[in-house]
Structure formats: C-alpha cells, structure tokens
Amino acid sequence: MRIIGLTISLCAASMTVAEAPYPPSPVIADMVLDWSTHRREALGSDNWQLTWADDDHQYGAWGDGGGFGGTNSDGRVGLGFGRVEGDWDNYRGSNVWGGKDPENPAQFEGKSWGTICLDNVLYSWVIPDVPDTGGARDHYRYIQWAWSTDYAAHWTKADWRWWREDNLIIPTFVVNGKNNAGARDDYVYSYFIRPQNPNVTHASFGLKVHQPGALFLARVPKDRIFVGRDAYEWFTGLSAGQPTWGPLADKKPVFENPEGTGWCVSVIYNPGLQRYLLATEHTISHAGVMSLFDAPEPWGPWTTVQYWTESDRFGRTRPGSTLDWADNVFFFSFAPKWFSEDGRTFTLVFTGSGSGKNNDSLNTVRGTFQLRSPP
Template sequence: MDIELDWSTHRREAQGSDNFQLTWADDDNLYGAWGDGGGFGGANDDGRDSLGFARIEGGWNTYRGYNVWGGKNAENPPQFPGKSWGTICVGGVLYSWIVPDNPDAAGSGDGFRFTDDPAVAWPRDHYRYVHLARSKDHGATWERAPWRWWREDNLIVATFLNHGRDDDGARDEFVYSYFLRPERTDVTQSEFKLNVHKPGALFLARVHRDHIFAGRDAYEWFGGVVKGKPAWGPLASKQPVFENPEGTGWCVSAIHNRALGRYFLATEHGVSERGSLGLYDAPAPWGPWTTVKYWTAAHPFGQTRPGSALEWKDNIFFFSFVPKWWGADGREFTLLFTGAGKGQDNDSLNTVRGRFIMRKPPAPPPPEKTPDGPAGP
C-alpha cells in the first residue's frame, strides 16, 4: 500500500492555530482541539488562546469552521489552558486527552487541586501528565476528570483511536487510546523540548465505553500477544504495542478505516518539525504494523506539491485522517496536517485530498513445463 496526494486540493484555514485532530460526532459535525492561536477567523495573536475547540461543518471540499470554545469571536469562552492531540465522540459525549501548558501540581498521585493561576504554576511542560476532559454539549463546556496519568507512569501525550460517526464501527465495546513512552521518566519540556523520543514506543490502553471517565482503575493495558490473542492487564504489565528505534514524535494519531479493514497510525521519527513522518497500518489496534509511507528529513512530507501555490516550509510534525471524509470504498481520504510555522505557513489547519494505492498481488507462477509441453490437469 502507498498513498498519493492531490495537492491541487490543498486548503489552509485557522492561520496561527495548530494540531486539529478531529472526531466525527453524533450531530454529523467534526470536532477537535487546536492550540496557541485564534482558531477560525483569528490569527497567531488575534483571539489567541492556549487551547480551543472547533466545530467543522460540511464536506471535504466545502467545509467551514467555527470556534466553539476559545479563540476569536468564540461561541463560548475557554475554561482552562493546555494542548490536545486526541478527541473522540462516544454516545454523544466528547472526550479529549489534555496535556498541560503549565502544570498545576508537582507530584504524582491523587489529591491535586486544579489551578490555572500562572503565579503558582510550574514551568511549561506538556510531559508532566495527561488528564481527561469531557463535554456533554458538543464542546460548549468541558469538565476535567479528577485523576491523571503521570510521567512517572512512563506515559506522556495520548490520543484516541477514532472510528466512524459517534465511534460507530468500533470492533467491540472498548475505547482504545495510544500513549507515548517518554525517552526518560524524568524528562521535562524545558530540558528535552518537543523532540523525538528514542527509541520510540507506544503503549495501548482500553476502557469500556461506559466507563471512560471513571478513573485509572477502569483502564486495561496491552501486555503482549498470548496464543494469538492480546493480553490485557494493569498498568504495571503494559508492553509496547508499537516500536521504532528511530523514535516517536511527541504526538500521534490513530484511526480505523472500516472499508479497508485497517488501522492507521502516524507519528514522527528521527527529528521533529521537519516532515519526518511515518504512516503505519495493521489489522488490529495492537498490530502487527507495516509501513505505508516513511518520509525523512532528506525527503520530507510535502517536499513536492504540484498544484498548490500556498506558502510552505518543511516543518510538519503532525497529521491525521479526517474520519468523516473517507471515500465510499475507503481508498479516498482527506489528510489533515499541521506544522511549526510560528503563526505562518503550516502553523494552521491544512487539508489535502488523497487516495491509497493498493499493491497488486503477485502474479501466479507460470505452469511447469514437461517434455511434451505445459503441465495440465
């Protein structure tokens, strides 16, 4: 399998705001988080918020975005800062994995108190913890769970595995999430920066769809494949579900393509913010993974873009498939990507239409010849 992108369809919105992993909600709209900008209609310093949530209405070539929570002329004000690369809709409720900008607690464990007062916050550190937020009104207001995953758990930035509309098409009653393994459990953003973590590894957790917000103990962790089936257990038993010695980036995306029956995973490797991205696929959320496309710093994502005249720099660090905009046979898609343009170029929501190119099965071997001619039945 390979992919081909139609750069004549390249579209750019929400200049100055990045991230934008999207989920397909029960109301038929797309929702997702953006960071450090004004969202749709804003700019890097116009309506800027640390974290915002957007609603996108329409089709892949006619869509329009709205700032639901945060950003310029927002429908609702933001309630707290942070960043997110993982949102999902299940049963009409939006859930989002949030990492902090300035953490509000120093130690691991329960008993912390939320405070977004910068006077008492710690230095900016997306790696400090991951916490969950949910919205029962399609992003207008958000509630944060009173529990967290900590860096000391050997876990940092997380994303959800998305399926179809309102998580339709899920393989079972569980919701799956991928967590990055940090290079070290004492790593901080001020020291390590937003760089690739080497060697790269991802962990996989699952939780019943009725208990997503219930707490840490509701989650089970992939512990390897035993007799052909995945083993699930407590946090201490977790094993990597994906590994790459060249690293994983500081964010990841994951989605299921129902028509093709494949799961797709995307993250960086090698060096960050240089278009060094890998796209992988598997028959199940736990693998085994094969490589669909592997861009490098020498040959980055978007190196050539025939048909697009939009300003460009090789600074892409994240992409994901838009769950609503698959083609009927699963082969056509819309790819959403974002980069580190400091308010310019790819620091924005970018979409481009593409399609999968399926490898042809090998031709059968020619029939064996006998002295009297080809062998027959």
Template sequence: MPFPKICGTLSCASVIFLLTSNSWIIGEQPYPASPLVEGIRFDWTTHRRAAQGSDNFQLTWSDDDHLYGAWGDGGGFGGSNSKGRVGLGVARVEGSAKDHRGVNLWGGAASKRDATFDGKSWGMIGIANKLHMWVVPDKPPGKTYRNHYEMIELASSGDYGLSWNKAPWRFSASDDLTIPTFLNFGRGNEGVPDAFGDYVYTYFIRPRNAQMEQEGGNGVGLIVHQPGALYLARVTPDQLRSGRDCFEFFAGFDQDDQPRWDSIDRKRPVFRDAEGVGWCVSACYHPGLHRVLLCTEHGESKAGMLGIFDAPTPWGPWTTVEYYTQSMPFGAQREGSRWPWKNKVFFMAFVTKWFDGHEFTATFTGAGLGKDNDSFNTVSGRFLLRKE
C-alpha cells in the same frame, strides 16, 4: 536494525532507497511494507489552509454529523497567532471535505464560549452525544514553565464542545506515559469491529525518560522520543471517566497469539520504531480497508519526517504505508498547492468522516510561529492498493 517479535510478527527493518542528485541514501523502516496499501498519492490542488497561527486539529466525527477538534496557541478559525489567542481551543468543522468551514466554540476569535483552562490536546473522540479529549498541561500546577509531558487529564463535554469538565484523576510521566491519542472510528464512534470488542482505545507515547521536562532545568523541548515506543490501553465507553484503574493495558501475547490485557504496571509496547516516535500521534480505523491507520514522527521533530502505518487490529501486526525521510519529507513534492511552505510539519491525521472508498482527506499541521503550516491544513488523496 532488526526488532524482536512484536505484535505477532517478525518486524525486520525494511530498507528504502531514495535517489538523490548525489548518492543513494538508505533509511530504515521499522516494519515491512503493507501487504494491502502500496502507498499514498496526494492531490495537492486540493490543499486548503485556514486558522492561520493555530495548530494540531485532530478531528473526531460526532453523532450530530459534525467534526470537532482542539487547537493550540492561536485564535482558531477567523483568528490569528495573536487575535483571539488561547492556549487551548475547540472548534466545530462543518460540511464536506471539499466545502468545509470552521466555527470556534470554546476559546478563540468570536467564540461562542470562553476557554476555561489551558493545555494542549492531540486526541479527541465523540462517543454517542458526548465528546472527550485527552489534555496535557501548558504550565502544570506549581510550575512557571511549560511541560506537556508532566501529566495527562481527561476532559469531557455534554454540549458538543461548548463547555468542558475534567475527570478527577490523571495519568502522569511517572507512569511512563505521555501525550496520548484516541483511536477514532465512525460517526459517534460507531463501526468498531466485533473482533475489537466494545472498547475505547488510546495510544500513549512512552517518554524518553520519566523525569524529562519540556522546559525548565532539564528542558528538552518537544522532541521525538527515542527509542520509540507506544503503549495501548482500552476501556469500556461507560467507564471512560470512572478512573485510571478501569483502563487495561496491552501486555503482550498469550500462547495462542492473542493479546493479553493487564494493569498499567504490566504494560508492554504495542508499537516500536528505533528512530523514535513523535510527541504527538494520530490513529483511526478505515472501514473499507479494514485497517487501523497510525501516524507519527521519527528521527527529528518538525521536519516532515512522518511515518504512516497500518494494521488489521489496534495491536498489530504493523506494516508500513509511507515512511518520509529527511531527504524526502512529507510535502516535498506538492504540485498544485498555492500556499507558502516551510518543511516543519509534525502532525497528520486522517478524517474518518471524509473517507470515500479508497479516497480520503487528511489534516496536517506544523511549526511556524503563526506562518505557513502553523495552521489548519487539509489535502485529499488516494490509497494505492497493491495488485493481487
């Protein structure tokens, strides 16, 4: 199913063929193959698991050289699905990719501070000596049930995750926006290319419809949103907390094929996938490849059906690095991993601190009610580049 011209390129659906024991299965990628990265090779002997019962953990690299990230519905490092359980917690991850340890800061087992509000986060960024995270609610005000889709708030910390305060404004589902993530760069958010400008970038998922709820009367659960689309917004670092009107949204391209930026009501999708986009997304910039890397689900949630895409700019043009399918989900082949596994992964992110040339260490997490991939998982690998 071809798409029209998006992000300055004709995004003809590329077809991948997966050989099974019975037949050839055809699956469609939303964008052509990456001209730079042929694929990814994971080294599953490096698979580590911690914080069993806690999920999410999108990490940002702060100026103090530590990593910080939020988890949901568990006790974090040293906790379990019940021990130290909080709806939203924040941890610090110290050390190298091969030798790291987690410390609970805000909520969780033996944490340094108690968590002061609930919710979930799949987007955190460190800018200079401040941390910021997008937060969606567990139970919105006036509701007795969960609805992550209802609104989006920004929480910030000036003491490296020990305390958090929310900005007095929010985005909402009525804006046709839901569960966002930040585009992460280097240490303290350094290394933003000049061509991108002095901005903080955020990708927002377009909800299937603005009235949908996670639970309640028309509850649909946490789903892949179809037809899938992502919006992109930017704001200068000094105005990040100033108000929603300070955000400019991608609004298509001008006659010179340059991105236009406009108000929220003039936004246009910056990414599309007819198979949908997940209820969570991750995005980062690889300084060696000079590419933005974006990960999200498609087709079905909590089934390892991840897509990994790359682009030279935050607004594209997008190409496909990997597109995992129902027949060949993420982690289907993992020789060397000693951990139990059920195919329920829904989130993966690359860690900018742990890029080493073409090698990387990624985090991933999944469903499992306190078991298997409902945890903090890391695995190292290598980007396989195309031969000239």
C-alpha cells in the same frame, strides 16, 4: 472515487520502506496526494485531530492561536475547540470554545491531540501548558480526561490523572467513524507515548522525537471511562496471536521504532480498507519527517505505508499548490467523515510549527491509497 487533478506519488514503494521498522503494508501500495486541493485555514493555530460527532459535524482541538478567523495573536488561546461543517471541498469552520469571536469562552489552558465522540458525548485527552502542580510550562507533566455533553461548548475534567512517572505522555484515541459507531468492541482504546525517560520535562527536553520510540495501548469499557485509573487495562503482549491485558505496571509496547516516535500521534480506523492507520514522526521533529503505518487490529501486526526521511520529507514537492511552505510539519491525521466508502480516497489533515505562518494552521489535502490487493 477518482481524484481529478494534479497528483504526485510521494515515494516509490521500495524507497518508502527502506529505513522503516516494519515491512511494507500488504494492503496499501502507495499514498498519492492531490496538492491542487491543498487548503489552509485558522492560520496561527496548530494540531487539529478531528472526530466525527453524531450531529454529522467534525470537532477538534487547536493550540496557541485564535482558531478560525483569528491569527497567532488575535483571539489567541492555549487550547481551543472548533467545529468543521460540510464536505471536504466546501467545509467551513467555527470556534466553539475559545479563539476569535467564539461561541463560548475557553475555560482552561492546555493542549490535546486526542478527541472522540462516543454515544453523543465528546471526550478529549488534555495535557497542561503550565501544570497546576507548579513549575514551568510542561506538556509532559500529566494527562487528564475532559468531556463535553454539548458539542464542545463546555468541558468538565476528571479528578484523576496519568503522570509522567507512569512512563506515559501525550495520548490519543482510536477514532472509529461517526459517533464511534465503527468500534470493534465495547472498549475505548488509547495510545500513550513512552517518553525518552520518565523524568523528561518540557524545559529540559523540548518537543522532540523520543528515542527509541514506543507506544503503549490501553483500553477501558466505554461505560467505565471516568471510574478511574484502575478501570484501565494495558496491552502486555501476545499469546497465540491474541492480545493479553494487565495492570499499568505490566504494560509492554504495542508499537516500536528505534528511530523514535514523535511527541504526538494519531490513530484512526479506515472502515473501507479495514485497517488502522497510525501516524507519527521519527528521527527529528518539526521537519516533515513523518511516518504512516497500518494494521488489521489496534495491537498490530504493524506494517509500513509511508516512511518519509530527512532527504525526502513530507510535502517536498507539491504540484498544484501555491500556498507558502516550510519543512515544519510535525503532525497529521485523517478526517473521519471524509473517507470514501471503499476507503481508498481520504482527506489528510496536517499542521506544522510555522510560528503563525504557513503550516502553523489547519491544512487539508485530498488523496488516494493505491492498493496491492482488496482488503
């Protein structure tokens, strides 16, 4: 599909990877956004990693706002789940769980940057606002599963957790198309951020880039998701080019960046390009200093698609967009339903820390990947 409208090449390939930790992508030469398609909804509500359910709608979590039709204060919940119906150019949103005039009330507080639909059930990684173990607000304290069998209307939490002391914080899933139909096998894969140190707290560290950056990769058979911690295997390295798996204590990073990883991350499989796309911050948070990497497998080898810097931030120029802007983007992902069949055309979903203004919202913009060679 060809984008019609005003576009901008964000960065020449030679500049894009100048400070990146991995070599240039052998498949994707550049990423071009059509800022005339920039749309903003749910002002005051951030995050919005989307999954594509079997009912053909997309679902995702927001934080600290009223969701669709709300504001930073009107309908505000710490955690809400919304439904996005329609195509990229005519979508509409509804508050399923929490927010302004919701279909169902929120049941608990927290945050999530990882939701998938698998065999008609929604699963979400949930972290706390104020932990039930006591103490102040702390997104880093622990991680829990939650699931919904009625498209986000009601959620149930697992009775076991991952802990900061496991050297793990704020995970996300690999999103694999509609109802996870594009999964490479019968495992569910999740990436966990390695904290800057295993004693880090929200109060002492804040929501900053963790340096040096590293991600851990876990997998679990899809029919054993809720069995417990021992059902999970962790990436422990490569042997003859193939991944090896072991217990939590033996885990090794699957992705590293000396300049850091953000405190949230997104990963999705692009079936048209047959590439996994991983997005996170580096160097500094809440500043549009983003990065996008790709790989043929969940464990790599990773290469660089785009590497924004403090002097060339995400959204630095946006010809065609008249929406208010600030350099505060900290998270982006891809809408799984809105990839073109060949994978070259996409809709980027991004959010920022605008304190109820500008990018503190659900933002979408259409774009294309320019390829070096066919996938």
